[in-house]
Amino acid sequence: MSSTRTVAEGVTAPSSPTSQGSIRIRQVSHRYGRGGAAVTAVGPLDLDVPPGEFLVLVGASGCGKSTLLRLIAGFETATQGSIEVSGTAPAPGRTAGMVFQQPRLFPWQTVGGNVDLALKYAGVRRDQRPAQREELLRRVGLDDTAHRRIWEISGGQQQRVAIARALAAEHALLLLDEPFAALDALTRERLQDDLRRVGTESGRTAVFVTHSADEAVFLGSRIVVLSKRPGQIALDLPVDLPRTGVDADELRAAPEFAALRREVGLAVKSAAA
Template identity: 55%
Template structure:
């Protein structure tokens, strides 16, 4: 006779997982003490990032994109509203990987040493670290680079190491703040395509900040458009492009649907900037 699941186990399996990120009416204000005028960086921002979603924030400089990322990362506290990451208040670490504009690697360590440091922070036993380092470097296209010094790498290769480091703890959420902004156009396109494929295969939820319309359309499953003074979300655009990891990104860039979505996002950004 087949085993019968208990009522409790059936109930637990029926409970959906909490979204990766939930912001509800989040506001962030600076100043306002000792006579200094208060500045509202963001106001009344509500958004949800579901499991496996790749959500992109775009908008003009000063609209609060990075501020929101810092709130989700647990580096900054909202002064209004609430923020939850996988159902709990945001906290540094805690299953979240971070990638910044600059790689911020330790120059005195090798590539493998940088990853080993991250793995140690995540509590991986020393004996298991070499295999995990090999796995991470294979994942970002840097197989055999463990013994290289970081200053021997190109900017694009350093950023790949930064992405590998962010993935070291098998995060359920990745936060990326314009990670490809300082790279040349060809390297940027290549890393965009690799990140798109990597996240599609892993199912990791992503919140990604950029100024690039093309980057937003290629990477995002949704694009949130922000306006400034104060920073707020003014549009939520779904991006219905194949995300199976098998579709050639170069073909996507040349498709009529990509051009249509790019045009729609450009118009929305202009409307947001106009107030």
């Protein structure tokens, strides 16, 4: 199995239905601070992500994973180079749905109220929101919870609400910054199962940040390992594992899964050395 892929160079094309959710990164670097105190967090790097891919960024702490995610989301602007999402420059709140390490829900709202607000900001008509809200909650495994208060549900359920809220806007791109890091192992594994299914069903492009080689192999259709700061691509690995019609426990127990997990784990350690 080849562990690297070259990045195809090309001319920027205007956004089209077939480019929705695509990411094009060219010679991007990002620095914090000025003068002698400046620190380069990431880059330079090139990266292409086609529509529908589930890309996982993995690496040691401080390698620039979250910085790169914020650049893609449009929360920050690259010091050098260019980023395009669906053929245009990223814009905060318009480029992608975002899920953070903490759910960041509105505690004074119910579960359904949090999703309704996301649908409102997405421009969904009031009379269409109840049906869409229930469908989104069903997709993340929260049927019949719309009436419950945020403090009445577990941390894992709160993160499911955050995912439903991110899906509400119908962005072609979903960005997730270590959303399961604070959860216990069992809850984390269950949410990995749910996210893998939701990602496959929605067909959206996703970029997921994690420290875990196991999580990267289970979720990703492609894995990019970043080197220590400044983060550059140390490994670009396609994941040739079935994404539908397979039991999650059987997949985790498969020899191919173990081999990929070992390859990614060794790459992370080598890149951080």
